[in-house]
Amino acid sequence: MSKKILIVGGGLAGTIIANGLCRQISSDIRKGDVSITMLGTSETHMYQPGLLYVPFGKIRERELFRQQRKILNKLIIFHVDPAANIDVEGKQVTCASGAVYGYDYLVLATGSRLVPETIPGMAEGAHWLYDLDGARKMRDALAEFSGGKVVVNVNAPHKCPVAPLEITFMLKDFLEEKGVWDKSQITYTYPIGRLHALEPVAEWCKPAMDESGIKYETFFNTREVDPQAKTITSEEGVTLDYDLLVTIPPHRGAEVISESGLGDGGWVPTDRNKLLREGSNDVFVCGDTTNIPISKAGSTAHFEADTVIDNLVSLLTEGRWARNYDGKVFCFVETGLKTGTYVWFDYKTPPNPGAPSQMIHWFKLAYNRLYWLSARGLL
Amino acid sequence: MSERRIIDARGSYCPGPLMELIAALKLLQVGDEVEILSTDQGTARDVPEWTAKVGHETVESGDKDGHWYVVVRKMK
Numbered sequence: 001m002s003k004k005i006l007i008v009g010g011g012l013a014g015t016i017i018a019n020g021l022c023r024q025i026s027s028d029i030r031k032g033d034v035s036i037t038m039l040g041t042s043e044t045h046m047y048q049p050g051l052l053y054v055p056f057g058k059i060r061e062r063e064l065f066r067q068q069r070k071i072l073n074k075l076i077i078f079h080v081d082p083a084a085n086i087d088v089e090g091k092q093v094t095c096a097s098g099a100v101y102g103y104d105y106l107v108l109a110t111g112s113r114l115v116p117e118t119i120p121g122m123a124e125g126a127h128w129l130y131d132l133d134g135a136r137k138m139r140d141a142l143a144e145f146s147g148g149k150v151v152v153n154v155n156a157p158h159k160c161p162v163a164p165l166e167i168t169f170m171l172k173d174f175l176e177e178k179g180v181w182d183k184s185q186i187t188y189t190y191p192i193g194r195l196h197a198l199e200p201v202a203e204w205c206k207p208a209m210d211e212s213g214i215k216y217e218t219f220f221n222t223r224e225v226d227p228q229a230k231t232i233t234s235e236e237g238v239t240l241d242y243d244l245l246v247t248i249p250p251h252r253g254a255e256v257i258s259e260s261g262l263g264d265g266g267w268v269p270t271d272r273n274k275l276l277r278e279g280s281n282d283v284f285v286c287g288d289t290t291n292i293p294i295s296k297a298g299s300t301a302h303f304e305a306d307t308v309i310d311n312l313v314s315l316l317t318e319g320r321w322a323r324n325y326d327g328k329v330f331c332f333v334e335t336g337l338k339t340g341t342y343v344w345f346d347y348k349t350p351p352n353p354g355a356p357s358q359m360i361h362w363f364k365l366a367y368n369r370l371y372w373l374s375a376r377g378l379l
Numbered sequence: 380m381s382e383r384r385i386i387d388a389r390g391s392y393c394p395g396p397l398m399e400l401i402a403a404l405k406l407l408q409v410g411d412e413v414e415i416l417s418t419d420q421g422t423a424r425d426v427p428e429w430t431a432k433v434g435h436e437t438v439e440s441g442d443k444d445g446h447w448y449v450v451v452r453k454m455k
Protein backbone atom coordinates (compact mmCIF):
# COMPACT_ATOMS: atom_id res chain seq x y z
CA MET A 1 0.00 0.00 0.00
CA SER A 2 1.24 3.42 -0.89
CA LYS A 3 2.20 5.65 2.05
CA LYS A 4 0.53 9.05 2.05
CA ILE A 5 2.28 12.16 3.32
CA LEU A 6 -0.01 15.15 3.70
CA ILE A 7 1.46 18.62 4.23
CA VAL A 8 -0.84 21.41 5.39
CA GLY A 9 0.65 24.80 4.54
CA GLY A 10 2.77 25.75 1.55
CA GLY A 11 4.88 28.47 3.15
CA LEU A 12 8.57 28.14 3.86
CA ALA A 13 8.50 25.07 6.12
CA GLY A 14 5.96 23.09 4.09
CA THR A 15 7.71 23.84 0.81
CA ILE A 16 11.20 22.90 2.06
CA ILE A 17 9.86 19.64 3.48
CA ALA A 18 7.92 18.69 0.34
CA ASN A 19 10.84 19.40 -1.99
CA GLY A 20 13.40 17.87 0.37
CA LEU A 21 11.43 14.64 0.56
CA CYS A 22 11.18 14.47 -3.21
CA ARG A 23 14.94 14.79 -3.58
CA GLN A 24 15.48 11.80 -1.32
CA ILE A 25 12.65 9.45 -2.23
CA SER A 26 11.74 10.37 -5.79
CA SER A 27 12.08 6.75 -6.94
CA ASP A 28 9.61 5.59 -4.28
CA ILE A 29 7.18 8.31 -5.40
CA ARG A 30 7.58 7.35 -9.06
CA LYS A 31 6.95 3.70 -8.20
CA GLY A 32 3.75 4.73 -6.40
CA ASP A 33 5.01 3.57 -2.99
CA VAL A 34 4.79 7.08 -1.50
CA SER A 35 2.68 10.12 -2.36
CA ILE A 36 3.16 13.70 -1.20
CA THR A 37 0.16 16.04 -1.17
CA MET A 38 0.28 19.68 -0.15
CA LEU A 39 -2.71 21.82 0.81
CA GLY A 40 -2.25 25.57 0.48
CA THR A 41 -4.23 28.79 0.50
CA SER A 42 -2.89 30.43 -2.65
CA GLU A 43 -1.41 29.80 -6.12
CA THR A 44 1.42 32.16 -5.17
CA HIS A 45 4.19 31.99 -2.58
CA MET A 46 5.27 35.24 -0.97
CA TYR A 47 8.81 36.01 0.16
CA GLN A 48 7.90 37.54 3.52
CA PRO A 49 11.23 39.19 4.41
CA GLY A 50 10.83 41.27 1.24
CA LEU A 51 7.85 43.04 2.86
CA LEU A 52 10.38 45.02 4.87
CA TYR A 53 11.25 47.04 1.78
CA VAL A 54 7.69 47.71 0.52
CA PRO A 55 6.82 50.77 2.67
CA PHE A 56 10.10 52.41 1.71
CA GLY A 57 9.49 51.84 -2.00
CA LYS A 58 12.66 49.75 -2.27
CA ILE A 59 11.15 46.66 -3.88
CA ARG A 60 8.59 46.00 -6.55
CA GLU A 61 5.66 43.99 -5.27
CA ARG A 62 5.95 41.44 -8.04
CA GLU A 63 9.48 40.58 -6.85
CA LEU A 64 7.90 39.15 -3.69
CA PHE A 65 5.94 36.45 -5.48
CA ARG A 66 6.55 33.19 -7.30
CA GLN A 67 4.05 30.62 -8.53
CA GLN A 68 3.94 27.91 -5.86
CA ARG A 69 3.48 25.21 -8.49
CA LYS A 70 6.77 26.24 -10.11
CA ILE A 71 8.68 26.10 -6.83
CA LEU A 72 7.39 22.64 -6.04
CA ASN A 73 8.90 19.47 -7.45
CA LYS A 74 6.59 18.08 -10.13
CA LEU A 75 6.08 14.89 -8.12
CA ILE A 76 4.18 16.81 -5.42
CA ILE A 77 0.40 16.96 -5.67
CA PHE A 78 -0.62 20.53 -4.84
CA HIS A 79 -4.16 21.72 -4.10
CA VAL A 80 -5.18 25.28 -3.38
CA ASP A 81 -7.81 24.22 -0.88
CA PRO A 82 -7.33 25.44 2.69
CA ALA A 83 -7.68 22.89 5.46
CA ALA A 84 -10.91 23.53 7.39
CA ASN A 85 -10.67 20.69 9.89
CA ILE A 86 -7.79 18.50 10.97
CA ASP A 87 -8.79 15.26 12.64
CA VAL A 88 -5.74 13.57 14.12
CA GLU A 89 -7.81 10.73 15.61
CA GLY A 90 -9.54 9.88 12.33
CA LYS A 91 -6.30 10.67 10.45
CA GLN A 92 -7.92 12.93 7.89
CA VAL A 93 -8.08 16.57 6.85
CA THR A 94 -11.23 18.17 5.46
CA CYS A 95 -10.76 21.16 3.19
CA ALA A 96 -12.80 24.29 2.47
CA SER A 97 -14.10 22.65 -0.74
CA GLY A 98 -15.34 19.63 1.22
CA ALA A 99 -12.59 17.36 -0.13
CA VAL A 100 -11.19 14.94 2.45
CA TYR A 101 -7.58 13.72 2.53
CA GLY A 102 -6.33 10.80 4.60
CA TYR A 103 -2.68 10.36 5.56
CA ASP A 104 -0.08 8.06 7.03
CA TYR A 105 2.06 11.03 8.06
CA LEU A 106 0.75 14.56 8.50
CA VAL A 107 2.93 17.69 8.52
CA LEU A 108 1.43 20.83 10.07
CA ALA A 109 3.14 23.93 8.67
CA THR A 110 0.41 26.56 8.80
CA GLY A 111 2.63 29.36 10.12
CA SER A 112 1.40 32.34 12.11
CA ARG A 113 -0.95 35.25 11.43
CA LEU A 114 -1.37 38.80 12.67
CA VAL A 115 -4.12 39.59 15.17
CA PRO A 116 -4.14 43.41 15.60
CA GLU A 117 -7.86 43.12 16.38
CA THR A 118 -7.03 41.60 19.79
CA ILE A 119 -5.83 45.03 20.99
CA PRO A 120 -8.51 47.75 21.11
CA GLY A 121 -7.92 50.46 18.50
CA MET A 122 -4.83 48.87 16.97
CA ALA A 123 -6.33 47.85 13.62
CA GLU A 124 -7.77 51.35 13.13
CA GLY A 125 -4.90 53.40 14.52
CA ALA A 126 -1.71 51.59 13.54
CA HIS A 127 0.30 50.70 10.47
CA TRP A 128 2.31 47.53 9.97
CA LEU A 129 4.32 45.91 7.21
CA TYR A 130 4.04 42.26 8.24
CA ASP A 131 1.46 41.61 5.50
CA LEU A 132 1.17 43.04 2.00
CA ASP A 133 -1.99 45.03 2.56
CA GLY A 134 -0.49 46.63 5.68
CA ALA A 135 2.81 47.32 3.92
CA ARG A 136 1.00 49.11 1.07
CA LYS A 137 -0.96 51.28 3.50
CA MET A 138 2.23 52.07 5.39
CA ARG A 139 3.89 53.08 2.11
CA ASP A 140 1.03 55.57 1.50
CA ALA A 141 1.23 56.88 5.06
CA LEU A 142 4.99 57.39 4.78
CA ALA A 143 4.59 59.20 1.46
CA GLU A 144 2.29 61.71 3.17
CA PHE A 145 4.23 61.98 6.42
CA SER A 146 5.81 65.38 6.87
CA GLY A 147 7.41 64.87 10.28
CA GLY A 148 6.22 64.33 13.82
CA LYS A 149 6.18 61.67 16.49
CA VAL A 150 6.66 58.11 15.26
CA VAL A 151 6.16 55.18 17.61
CA VAL A 152 7.51 51.75 16.59
CA ASN A 153 5.61 49.37 18.83
CA VAL A 154 6.56 45.70 19.24
CA ASN A 155 4.10 43.13 20.59
CA ALA A 156 4.49 39.55 21.76
CA PRO A 157 4.46 37.02 20.31
CA HIS A 158 5.78 37.92 16.87
CA LYS A 159 7.83 36.29 14.14
CA CYS A 160 11.24 37.42 12.92
CA PRO A 161 12.77 38.87 16.08
CA VAL A 162 15.17 41.19 14.25
CA ALA A 163 12.68 42.82 11.87
CA PRO A 164 11.44 45.42 14.42
CA LEU A 165 14.97 46.78 14.81
CA GLU A 166 15.51 46.81 11.07
CA ILE A 167 12.23 48.69 10.61
CA THR A 168 13.27 51.27 13.23
CA PHE A 169 16.66 52.01 11.67
CA MET A 170 15.24 51.97 8.13
CA LEU A 171 12.54 54.44 9.18
CA LYS A 172 15.15 56.81 10.49
CA ASP A 173 17.09 56.66 7.22
CA PHE A 174 13.89 57.14 5.26
CA LEU A 175 12.92 60.24 7.24
CA GLU A 176 16.43 61.64 6.80
CA GLU A 177 16.30 61.07 3.05
CA LYS A 178 12.89 62.73 2.98
CA GLY A 179 14.34 65.73 4.78
CA VAL A 180 11.94 65.53 7.73
CA TRP A 181 14.14 63.90 10.37
CA ASP A 182 14.80 67.23 12.12
CA LYS A 183 11.02 67.55 12.64
CA SER A 184 10.61 63.93 13.73
CA GLN A 185 11.20 61.73 16.73
CA ILE A 186 11.13 57.92 16.85
CA THR A 187 10.24 56.01 20.03
CA TYR A 188 10.74 52.25 19.95
CA THR A 189 8.78 50.18 22.47
CA TYR A 190 9.59 46.61 23.49
CA PRO A 191 7.69 44.15 25.71
CA ILE A 192 10.53 43.09 28.02
CA GLY A 193 13.15 44.91 30.09
CA ARG A 194 15.76 45.32 27.36
CA LEU A 195 15.66 46.42 23.72
CA HIS A 196 15.81 42.96 22.19
CA ALA A 197 15.09 39.41 23.29
CA LEU A 198 18.67 38.37 22.48
CA GLU A 199 20.93 39.90 25.09
CA PRO A 200 23.93 40.52 22.78
CA VAL A 201 21.65 42.21 20.24
CA ALA A 202 20.12 44.34 23.01
CA GLU A 203 23.62 45.36 24.09
CA TRP A 204 24.52 46.37 20.57
CA CYS A 205 21.35 48.31 19.78
CA LYS A 206 21.16 50.51 22.90
CA PRO A 207 24.19 52.65 22.03
CA ALA A 208 23.18 52.49 18.34
CA MET A 209 19.78 53.99 19.20
CA ASP A 210 21.34 56.56 21.55
CA GLU A 211 23.70 57.63 18.80
CA SER A 212 20.87 57.88 16.27
CA GLY A 213 18.65 59.90 18.59
CA ILE A 214 16.03 57.13 18.73
CA LYS A 215 14.17 56.97 22.05
CA TYR A 216 12.93 53.79 23.65
CA GLU A 217 10.51 52.42 26.23
CA THR A 218 11.08 48.93 27.62
CA PHE A 219 8.47 46.88 29.50
CA PHE A 220 5.81 48.18 27.12
CA ASN A 221 2.93 45.78 26.37
CA THR A 222 0.16 47.45 24.48
CA ARG A 223 -3.18 47.70 26.24
CA GLU A 224 -4.95 49.97 23.77
CA VAL A 225 -4.60 52.45 20.96
CA ASP A 226 -6.82 55.52 20.76
CA PRO A 227 -6.93 56.46 17.07
CA GLN A 228 -8.80 59.72 17.74
CA ALA A 229 -6.55 61.03 20.47
CA LYS A 230 -3.55 59.40 18.69
CA THR A 231 -2.19 57.78 21.80
CA ILE A 232 -0.95 54.30 22.64
CA THR A 233 -1.09 53.02 26.21
CA SER A 234 0.73 50.08 27.79
CA GLU A 235 -0.35 47.56 30.40
CA GLU A 236 2.47 49.03 32.47
CA GLY A 237 0.68 52.40 32.54
CA VAL A 238 2.69 54.47 30.04
CA THR A 239 0.90 56.54 27.37
CA LEU A 240 2.71 57.85 24.29
CA ASP A 241 1.44 60.36 21.74
CA TYR A 242 1.98 59.58 18.10
CA ASP A 243 1.51 61.10 14.67
CA LEU A 244 2.44 57.83 12.97
CA LEU A 245 2.12 54.50 14.74
CA VAL A 246 4.00 51.53 13.28
CA THR A 247 3.31 48.29 15.05
CA ILE A 248 4.40 44.68 14.98
CA PRO A 249 0.98 43.29 15.89
CA PRO A 250 0.72 40.26 18.17
CA HIS A 251 0.53 36.94 16.33
CA ARG A 252 -1.42 33.72 16.64
CA GLY A 253 -1.23 30.46 14.78
CA ALA A 254 -3.70 29.51 12.04
CA GLU A 255 -7.39 29.39 12.90
CA VAL A 256 -7.68 25.82 11.60
CA ILE A 257 -5.33 24.69 14.40
CA SER A 258 -7.35 26.17 17.25
CA GLU A 259 -10.68 25.32 15.64
CA SER A 260 -9.60 21.68 15.25
CA GLY A 261 -8.71 21.61 18.95
CA LEU A 262 -5.00 21.17 18.21
CA GLY A 263 -3.69 24.07 20.26
CA ASP A 264 -4.76 27.30 21.99
CA GLY A 265 -4.05 30.37 19.95
CA GLY A 266 -3.20 28.16 16.98
CA TRP A 267 0.10 27.00 18.52
CA VAL A 268 0.50 23.23 18.43
CA PRO A 269 2.04 21.61 21.53
CA THR A 270 5.16 20.06 20.01
CA ASP A 271 7.99 17.90 21.32
CA ARG A 272 10.96 20.23 21.03
CA ASN A 273 13.37 17.47 19.98
CA LYS A 274 11.25 15.21 17.84
CA LEU A 275 9.03 17.93 16.31
CA LEU A 276 6.09 15.57 16.70
CA ARG A 277 2.76 16.86 17.98
CA GLU A 278 2.52 15.91 21.66
CA GLY A 279 0.50 12.71 21.83
CA SER A 280 0.98 11.74 18.15
CA ASN A 281 3.67 9.74 16.40
CA ASP A 282 2.43 10.48 12.89
CA VAL A 283 1.93 14.26 13.08
CA PHE A 284 5.01 16.44 12.56
CA VAL A 285 4.87 20.17 13.31
CA CYS A 286 7.25 22.62 11.70
CA GLY A 287 7.90 26.38 11.57
CA ASP A 288 6.00 29.19 13.24
CA THR A 289 3.04 27.05 14.29
CA THR A 290 4.89 25.02 16.95
CA ASN A 291 4.62 26.13 20.58
CA ILE A 292 8.36 25.56 21.08
CA PRO A 293 9.77 28.58 22.93
CA ILE A 294 12.29 29.57 20.25
CA SER A 295 12.37 32.30 17.59
CA LYS A 296 9.65 32.16 14.97
CA ALA A 297 11.86 32.72 11.94
CA GLY A 298 12.65 31.39 8.51
CA SER A 299 15.93 29.93 9.73
CA THR A 300 14.15 28.04 12.50
CA ALA A 301 11.65 26.71 9.96
CA HIS A 302 14.56 25.67 7.73
CA PHE A 303 16.56 23.79 10.39
CA GLU A 304 13.40 22.15 11.70
CA ALA A 305 12.35 21.17 8.17
CA ASP A 306 15.72 19.46 7.57
CA THR A 307 15.14 17.38 10.71
CA VAL A 308 11.58 16.46 9.69
CA ILE A 309 12.79 15.42 6.21
CA ASP A 310 15.49 13.14 7.65
CA ASN A 311 13.06 11.52 10.06
CA LEU A 312 10.27 11.04 7.53
CA VAL A 313 12.67 9.49 5.03
CA SER A 314 14.12 7.16 7.68
CA LEU A 315 10.69 6.17 8.93
CA LEU A 316 9.41 5.49 5.43
CA THR A 317 12.41 3.63 4.12
CA GLU A 318 13.92 1.96 7.21
CA GLY A 319 11.24 2.21 9.88
CA ARG A 320 13.59 4.04 12.27
CA TRP A 321 14.06 7.48 13.81
CA ALA A 322 16.99 9.44 12.34
CA ARG A 323 17.79 12.37 14.62
CA ASN A 324 16.49 15.01 16.99
CA TYR A 325 16.23 18.77 16.40
CA ASP A 326 18.90 20.58 18.43
CA GLY A 327 17.12 23.93 18.67
CA LYS A 328 19.35 25.63 16.12
CA VAL A 329 18.42 29.19 15.08
CA PHE A 330 20.54 31.51 12.94
CA CYS A 331 19.88 35.22 12.43
CA PHE A 332 21.52 37.89 10.39
CA VAL A 333 21.44 41.24 12.16
CA GLU A 334 21.95 44.46 10.23
CA THR A 335 24.05 46.66 12.50
CA GLY A 336 23.81 49.69 10.25
CA LEU A 337 23.34 50.44 6.61
CA LYS A 338 26.66 48.95 5.60
CA THR A 339 27.59 46.43 8.25
CA GLY A 340 25.99 43.32 9.61
CA THR A 341 26.65 40.47 11.94
CA TYR A 342 25.02 37.16 12.73
CA VAL A 343 24.16 35.13 15.78
CA TRP A 344 23.33 31.50 16.16
CA PHE A 345 22.33 29.44 19.14
CA ASP A 346 20.77 26.12 19.98
CA TYR A 347 19.34 24.45 23.07
CA LYS A 348 22.85 24.08 24.49
CA THR A 349 24.80 27.02 23.06
CA PRO A 350 24.01 30.62 24.04
CA PRO A 351 24.08 33.31 21.35
CA ASN A 352 27.46 34.89 20.77
CA PRO A 353 27.62 37.28 17.83
CA GLY A 354 30.80 37.85 15.89
CA ALA A 355 32.21 41.29 15.14
CA PRO A 356 30.08 43.22 12.64
CA SER A 357 31.57 43.40 9.18
CA GLN A 358 30.70 44.66 5.74
CA MET A 359 31.09 41.18 4.30
CA ILE A 360 28.33 39.82 6.51
CA HIS A 361 26.07 42.69 5.45
CA TRP A 362 26.61 41.77 1.80
CA PHE A 363 26.04 38.14 2.61
CA LYS A 364 22.67 38.99 4.12
CA LEU A 365 21.70 40.88 0.98
CA ALA A 366 22.76 37.89 -1.08
CA TYR A 367 20.88 35.56 1.21
CA ASN A 368 17.65 37.45 0.46
CA ARG A 369 18.12 36.28 -3.11
CA LEU A 370 18.83 32.71 -2.08
CA TYR A 371 15.41 32.26 -0.42
CA TRP A 372 13.92 30.63 -3.47
CA LEU A 373 16.76 28.13 -3.67
CA SER A 374 16.26 27.11 -0.06
CA ALA A 375 12.50 26.74 -0.59
CA ARG A 376 13.30 24.46 -3.51
CA GLY A 377 15.40 22.35 -1.18
CA LEU A 378 18.65 23.19 -2.99
CA LEU A 379 20.35 24.88 -0.03
CA MET B 380 -11.76 25.93 36.61
CA SER B 381 -8.41 27.68 36.60
CA GLU B 382 -5.51 25.86 35.03
CA ARG B 383 -1.73 25.87 35.27
CA ARG B 384 0.27 25.86 32.07
CA ILE B 385 3.95 24.92 32.03
CA ILE B 386 6.39 26.59 29.66
CA ASP B 387 9.70 24.81 29.49
CA ALA B 388 11.98 27.58 28.26
CA ARG B 389 15.20 25.94 29.44
CA GLY B 390 17.86 26.50 26.82
CA SER B 391 15.66 29.05 25.07
CA TYR B 392 17.52 32.26 24.35
CA CYS B 393 15.08 34.01 22.02
CA PRO B 394 12.39 35.16 22.60
CA GLY B 395 13.11 34.02 26.16
CA PRO B 396 11.03 33.29 29.24
CA LEU B 397 9.45 36.70 29.84
CA MET B 398 8.28 37.07 26.25
CA GLU B 399 6.88 33.53 26.42
CA LEU B 400 5.08 34.40 29.65
CA ILE B 401 3.57 37.56 28.15
CA ALA B 402 2.37 35.62 25.09
CA ALA B 403 0.93 32.80 27.22
CA LEU B 404 -0.96 35.15 29.56
CA LYS B 405 -2.78 36.66 26.57
CA LEU B 406 -4.45 33.31 25.91
CA LEU B 407 -5.39 32.51 29.53
CA GLN B 408 -8.29 33.49 31.80
CA VAL B 409 -7.99 35.58 34.97
CA GLY B 410 -7.00 33.22 37.79
CA ASP B 411 -5.05 30.83 35.53
CA GLU B 412 -1.38 30.21 36.29
CA VAL B 413 1.75 29.82 34.21
CA GLU B 414 4.87 28.04 35.45
CA ILE B 415 8.02 28.94 33.54
CA LEU B 416 11.19 26.89 33.68
CA SER B 417 14.30 28.73 32.55
CA THR B 418 18.08 28.59 32.53
CA ASP B 419 18.42 32.32 31.79
CA GLN B 420 19.46 34.29 34.88
CA GLY B 421 18.63 37.68 33.30
CA THR B 422 14.94 36.91 33.15
CA ALA B 423 15.01 35.46 36.66
CA ARG B 424 15.11 39.12 37.66
CA ASP B 425 12.88 40.44 34.86
CA VAL B 426 9.85 38.19 35.39
CA PRO B 427 8.98 39.21 38.99
CA GLU B 428 9.81 42.85 38.17
CA TRP B 429 7.43 42.85 35.21
CA THR B 430 4.70 40.93 37.03
CA ALA B 431 4.72 43.46 39.86
CA LYS B 432 4.66 46.39 37.40
CA VAL B 433 1.65 45.06 35.50
CA GLY B 434 -0.27 43.74 38.48
CA HIS B 435 -0.10 39.97 38.04
CA GLU B 436 0.90 37.81 40.99
CA THR B 437 4.14 35.91 41.46
CA VAL B 438 2.89 32.83 43.30
CA GLU B 439 6.28 31.21 43.88
CA SER B 440 9.77 31.14 42.45
CA GLY B 441 13.10 29.49 43.12
CA ASP B 442 15.90 27.22 41.94
CA LYS B 443 15.33 23.55 41.16
CA ASP B 444 17.88 21.04 39.76
CA GLY B 445 20.04 23.61 38.02
CA HIS B 446 17.26 25.72 36.57
CA TRP B 447 15.08 28.51 37.77
CA TYR B 448 11.27 28.50 37.94
CA VAL B 449 8.50 30.98 38.62
CA VAL B 450 4.74 30.59 38.86
CA VAL B 451 2.63 33.59 37.85
CA ARG B 452 -1.13 34.02 38.28
CA LYS B 453 -3.03 36.15 35.79
CA MET B 454 -4.84 38.84 37.79
CA LYS B 455 -6.54 40.97 35.13
Ligand SMILES: Cc1cc2nc3c(=O)[nH]c(=O)nc-3n(C[C@H](O)[C@H](O)[C@H](O)COP(=O)(O)OP(=O)(O)OC[C@H]3O[C@@H](n4cnc5c(N)ncnc54)[C@H](O)[C@@H]3O)c2cc1C
Binds near residue numbers: 288289
Ligand atom coordinates in the same frame (compact mmCIF):
# COMPACT_ATOMS: atom_id res chain seq x y z
C1 LIG C 1 8.49 41.38 7.35
C2 LIG C 1 9.06 40.04 7.67
C3 LIG C 1 10.45 39.86 7.66
C4 LIG C 1 10.99 38.63 7.96
N1 LIG C 1 12.36 38.50 7.91
C5 LIG C 1 12.93 37.31 8.20
C6 LIG C 1 14.34 37.16 8.14
O1 LIG C 1 15.08 38.08 7.78
N2 LIG C 1 14.88 35.97 8.50
C7 LIG C 1 14.08 34.92 8.90
O2 LIG C 1 14.63 33.87 9.24
N3 LIG C 1 12.74 35.03 8.95
C8 LIG C 1 12.14 36.19 8.62
N4 LIG C 1 10.77 36.31 8.65
C9 LIG C 1 9.95 35.21 9.22
C10 LIG C 1 9.66 34.09 8.24
O3 LIG C 1 9.10 34.59 7.05
C11 LIG C 1 8.71 33.09 8.89
O4 LIG C 1 9.17 32.76 10.18
C12 LIG C 1 8.63 31.83 8.05
O5 LIG C 1 7.96 32.13 6.83
C13 LIG C 1 7.89 30.71 8.78
O6 LIG C 1 7.65 29.63 7.93
P1 LIG C 1 6.32 28.77 8.07
O7 LIG C 1 6.34 27.81 6.95
O8 LIG C 1 6.17 28.31 9.45
O9 LIG C 1 5.14 29.84 7.87
P2 LIG C 1 4.73 30.59 6.52
O10 LIG C 1 5.91 30.74 5.63
O11 LIG C 1 4.02 31.82 6.95
O12 LIG C 1 3.73 29.58 5.82
C14 LIG C 1 2.51 29.16 6.38
C15 LIG C 1 1.60 28.79 5.24
O13 LIG C 1 0.48 28.08 5.72
C16 LIG C 1 -0.63 28.48 4.98
N5 LIG C 1 -1.87 28.19 5.70
C17 LIG C 1 -2.40 28.83 6.76
N6 LIG C 1 -3.57 28.28 7.08
C18 LIG C 1 -3.79 27.26 6.21
C19 LIG C 1 -4.83 26.32 6.04
N7 LIG C 1 -5.92 26.34 6.80
N8 LIG C 1 -4.73 25.41 5.03
C20 LIG C 1 -3.64 25.38 4.22
N9 LIG C 1 -2.63 26.26 4.35
C21 LIG C 1 -2.71 27.18 5.33
C22 LIG C 1 -0.40 29.98 4.75
O14 LIG C 1 -1.15 30.45 3.67
C23 LIG C 1 1.09 29.99 4.48
O15 LIG C 1 1.38 29.85 3.11
C24 LIG C 1 10.15 37.53 8.31
C25 LIG C 1 8.77 37.69 8.30
C26 LIG C 1 8.22 38.92 7.98
C27 LIG C 1 6.71 39.09 7.97
